Amino acid sequence: MVGAACLVGAITTAVLGVTYQRSLGQAVTVARDHARAEADRAAGVIDSELRRFEVAVTGVATAINSGGQDTETLMANLRQGVDRTPQMAGVGVAFRPLAHDPNLRLFAPYLRRRGDAVEQLQLDTLFDYTQGNRDWFEGPLKSGRAMWSEPAVAETLGATAVEYSALLTRGGTAVGVVHGAMSLTEVNDIVSAVDVGEFGYSFLVSQGGFVISHPFADEYALGMRVFTGMSLQDRGSVEDVTDPVTGEPSWMFTELVPATGWRLGVVFFKDQAERTEALRRQRIHLAIALIATLCLFIALVLEPYRYTYAPFPLWLGVGAGSLVLLLGIAFIWAVPYGNNPPTRETETTFVDTGSVRRFSLDTMRGSLASKGTLPSFVPTGVFIQTMEILSPNNVAVTGYVWQRYARNIPKEVARGFVLPDASDREITEAYRSSTADAETIGWYVKATVRQKFDYANYPLDQQAFRLRIWHSDLNRSIVLVPDLEAYKIIHPLARAGLDGNFVLPGWAVSRTQFGSTPRIRTTTYGLTSEGDAGAELAFDVVINRRIIEPMLSNLLPLTVSGFMVFALLLILKESTRGNVVQTLSAFSGLFFVVILSQLDLRRRVSGASILYIEYYYFVMYFTIVVAALTTLTNGYPGLFPWIERREHFLPKLLYWPVILAAIAVITLVTFY
Template structure:
């Protein structure tokens, strides 16, 4: 008998040792794999971005070489006398007709070079509204002025690509242009500054290069841009950045680590390939930037992606960490078996092992709770709108589809929110009060009705919208409404009391048939970082909840109806604007009120088992039945309070006690 017991203990000892080592080995391997997975995701995104940058560089250089070829040929023919001034206009018209990417093509003569009686002469063919028209550039602006340096720069640099610029106000061209400028000389006088007769120039719309940058495959929010040698944006997902001639140095001045970033830009202007990381002060997101200069003209292709987007989402990360923690706990448990369970087995060591095991389980539960309370990564699987660049990138395919279908470009109406209060009414309903405003571009959207719809409103009696202001500013009509509404929400309670809620306020424009796109009015917020909680009253009180952040986002939904409008109307895959408030339940109150009671019941039952003997078993069962009945009533009250439909996390604590 004693020998059999020793064999059993030896088997248990060896099994515990093997399982403990196996658990520890799996934990180490899993930890390495997890870290490597995160690292590989970032590295894969970086390598992909680099490949995209190289492809964009090659494609842009190919386009630019094709752009410049007609000018080089024209310069050669003019300088050798093959092309006479009388044939010049005909040749210019032919070249711009055969090259649709050219916005305007012309010749600007040096002072009095064309005719002793003409100080300026610059015949130019322009592409205006799909029609080619001949104008005189000198009638629009003085091309020799330092303000438009391309003409003077030819005397210094020779043939070159110029900086982006805009023509003064005119009836023909109102977009940013960049151009290639090629000198030509007096025939048979050589290529000297004294014999320079004028400049042949071709200017192009930035939209051609922007199409190349838009084609880059950089995920949901990653994007590419192109800057000139002086740092001006030539292509950018946000057209406004190009239109106002933004300089990358001015933008970097807004960042806290501006000196580091400016030094990085200076390096790439010295023809070095650079990559760096920075945290955007406005959005709070960690970004990776790759900059690659073009060999042709020292322009720079830039690639940006956000690390949170490529990392594993919060749910996957949490599941992975829980599995690792269980392996680590298992290795500690089997280590405890080896320490407390030896050949000299006794009751004291069994108690020590039991206490040690309980402590491990409590620590594991606490670790899982901590994971549930950590900040949530919203960027991995949602279209969060944090700046105009991301906004334009998300909307670009939708806008281009309308153009391909020869439909009218959907109007874009800036819309803002400011919530004064939020109250949880019932299980799946919330009551909100606050302000909503919209901005309508005067002279462009005058035919649109003014107003919005909250499609998740429960009923008309719980919805009050009243206009409180209406004024004009900076070319916009700004209308603001005060709103009180009860909204239905699709809440999930399965993780109660460690649940999070996304209060999603969906808004449509009231003119459904026009298919208006509502965009967040980002200019009305100082910071759009979700952690700063833009659009929320800073003194807001949420009973039993902690406000984690707020942000705008798009969702592309499908509908199985045309809402009664004409055939062909559809809102399928149209971007629906949401203002989302992320909240987390305060777990302290539910844990104190419910979990402490459960612990007390378990402690009482355990104490009764220790104190009472078998002869009084019926008394134990009677007391246990009474306690269980109390727990059943308590469990029902918890489920009714949150209107839970399926099982919730807290139910499992009751089930364990019932068993």
């Protein structure tokens, strides 16, 4: 019978193992295909944008070549080009020495975009563009064709840009170039819109290996390759790499941008594809089948000793079975630990600028459909310097919150925010900065924030500290969105928004992320207008508890108590019948030790439900009571012969397997 059950268990384990491997392979394949498709799609979008820019610059050059090269005509064509091309940060012409006017060595008028305005510069009065090996000027003249330059800090813009240059000709001879600059901000917006969700990020590298767009662009000097093993020639290549940003084992997909020869890369984290709910449950099923099969195999091996007294093989088998159960418990612990927190259906998680753009468009469509008006969007950022868990539901935080108000937002709209969960707060304006497009205001925040933490899985719990933010003007349609442009990298695993020296004793930071949830208003706050319920912005810090401290403070005392109870059972013999009262006194002492330990746990970690670790205490209570009753049988010989047989050998033998089996079942029910 045991042999048949063992065979069935082995077959079931094999089937579940094959099924899991197939499901894992399918999940990885789907994720890889999605990342590859996104890389291909984004490369096509970037190529289309760059070709549109090429057409604009080439159109200006054609108009100048065919319409005359006097100063008035030049400026008219340049102005027309910059007005028609929003992506163009600047455009100009640059003549070879003496080519425009024999009495004028250099001539290079340039139009630079400044917000909604356009200003004119004379590059020839700022620097000698024929010196210094400037790609945008020397490249087309040497090669005889239009071309893109490598990314560099544009002297005309004061920012990193790429330039496209077309030949300026007269009578079939090249006399200069028409060059247009595209800010890397425009390119970054396209690259960051690649939809790989929480599973990775994208970057762009020029043909010469220069970093054009990368979440950690500040960490890479121009000319440095993102990955030393990256091939810039092979189209559609896939490489196994260790991501230098997060340290995660990853795949890197690269696609060619035909217009320029640039390479778009998509880094996809391997482990993230495996962290799905379906795969998690399949791993637990496989673990259950494997544990049951191994236990049945041990029982099969011990079958010949069932009716004989052979202590050594029986104890050896019980030890092996207990070890299997212990490893099974540890495996089930590891399955849910560190998994991503579930996202509510009504919540939007922002993982890149593309998700912010989609949220903004959906919000505008909804507002137009319901109210016929457009909301105002206020980019808001958070930077947390310190965080301390004061009590089970109170968290003290310090840091900065800033908001960027566009110039088109009326002055009547209040500047500020509300922390609805803060019971004690100090908000002080720290700085204020203005540009042509917007005004940025930053506040230093010191607050105690109430949280609804769930400690049911303690000590394997994961908590999400949430800083909810409302706009202070409750009577207007203001929507807060994350100011993702203010962060180097916005992927959740990069822990954006936390100080580099951030420390939270007893916890490990898993991720940070911005989210938005609909705000349901149940009151008008006494205002004449109902205003707009809108959405609230949330900044989440997801933390995993470090289990060392709970193991030392809770599991270690329980383990010691368990071994002491086992030791008291081991001395249960016919020769110790006179010590029953003393043994029961020892059990009662251990019972109260366990009670005091549980009370201390409840004092430190409160919760509305029973904590996972508290079931360990319940198992220990039951164990002490059963051990005490077993000890009582030693004082009444002959009443329970099957228990008393061979000096209570059966209770001693089953002690650890029963305890560990109970804990395994509790663990399975809790985390399944």
